[in-house]
Amino acid sequence: MTDLWVRQAISQLNADANRSADTHLLGFELPAHWGIELYLKDESVHPTGSLKHRLARSLLLYGLVNGRIKEGTTLVEASSGSTAVSEAYFSRMLGLEFIAVVTASTSTEKIKLIEFYGGRCHLVDGAGQLDVAARELAAQSGGYYLDQFTYAERATDWRGNNNIAESVYAQMSAEPHPIPSWIVVGAGTGGTSATFGRYARYKQHDTRICVADPEGSAFYEGWKTGNPDYVSGTGSRIEGIGRPTVEPSFMPGVIDHMMQVPDAASLAAMHLLRAKTRYFAGGSTGTNLYAAFKTISQMLKNGEQGSVVTLLCDSGERYTNTYYNQQWLDDQGLNLAPYTEAMEQFLATGTFEH
Structure with missing residues (x-):
């Protein structure tokens, strides 16, 4: 029999879920004639400020x-x-x-x-x-x-129970393209991509999952080579995503595509997001956004229309001394300008040349 303290603890956690589990789905404006909508699920508004x-x-x-x-x-x-x-x-x-x-x-x-x-x-x-x-x-x-x-990957109920995937699909129900063509997420543990991938398959949605991986992470090479024991040896400078080894929670079988994103591109996208929308986000959000832009450029090239959903993972307030600090960027040898120019060109023309 479950003891009283454990029962009370579970009740407290469930009460927190009722108060805070759902978060806003924000739009990122793209040219209307593209016929593609981009959304960011804002996980920074949780009580502790992040997807985690x-x-x-x-x-x-x-x-x-x-x-x-x-x-x-x-x-x-x-x-x-x-x-x-x-x-x-x-x-x-x-x-x-x-x-x-x-x-x-x-x-x-x-x-x-x-x-x-x-x-x-x-x-x-x-x-x-x-x-x-x-x-x-x-x-x-x-x-x-x-x-x-x-x-x-096993602690999250991917069938429903108000997980992030169920929330996204419910919020998309009245949008022009309610079933996303692509969901783009990063991988820290791999739990989020596993949840989205499993839920989409369970509900038989025609949604593809793209995982955006920062440079130095083992996930991309492990997925590309099919080697679950791949070790990168370095890890990632983008906090919250990327690992030096392929973690047990990473489920490559539910992923349709992976994309490796340079650190400078991640941070350039993070800065561009703030400049275009005033959304103040961290580096992992930049990784997601850059990969979403490249995904959309490929959709345009293929003549596809639809919707793309990605995540705003946490607030930029956590990175004022690093990712938003020009001296830190200089010390790290990160030049954001080429990637900023490539994204501006993409938003103006729909093509990505970087």
Whole structure:
């Protein structure tokens, strides 16, 4: 029988879902004669400010219903930042201690948010050390390792239950092209692309899934070569997506296309989004948007019309000292201008020449 504390914890998480699970679907204006609409699902409006709010809630529910999280359990996560922010929020809600293992390069803004919600940060030098350190801390504390990179795809109910895919299709129902031709997402754990891909197939929708992968990530090469053990050795400078290894939650079989996006292109698209719409987003949103633009250019080339949906993953406020800081961009050797020019040309002509 489920004990009283676990029942109350599940009720609290479900109540949060009722309050905040649905988010806005925003339009990005394109030339009307193209016959193509572009939408951004704004996940930055969740209480913890990112797409990872959904994942964190699902991971805690998964631990609770499997009997791994109980009253007094210390929770541990390996994270690039945003997942840990959301998990810290839910851990505090349930009165549980939370330890986030993050890389030393994680933005100061994210570390402060983890600590704001009562979490404690354990810093490691590189992404390749996250998993080992998290497992060690969980063992030392007698706690539970939430392990987003393993459990993301199975913790989320892809059939429905107000997941992000169900929400998008419901919000699209009155649009000119209600069934998206393409859904474009990045991959951090692979859980989001797995959810969209499975849901589209389950509902028998003619929607294709494109995963946009930043440079340095292992996902693209692992998908292209069919090697689930591919290791890139570097990881990604775009926080929240890209990994040095192909993670267990990454489901290549539900993906129709992958696209590798240069870091400078991701950040140029992020800046262009703010200039064109005032939407203030982070680097992973830029990766998504750049890939969505290239997807639309190919649709135009093929004479196709329809709709494309991508994600606004988190707020740009978390990156004021990095992606929105010209000195940081210069120090990283990132020249955004060629990609900005290519996107401006695309928006004016429908062609992409970069």
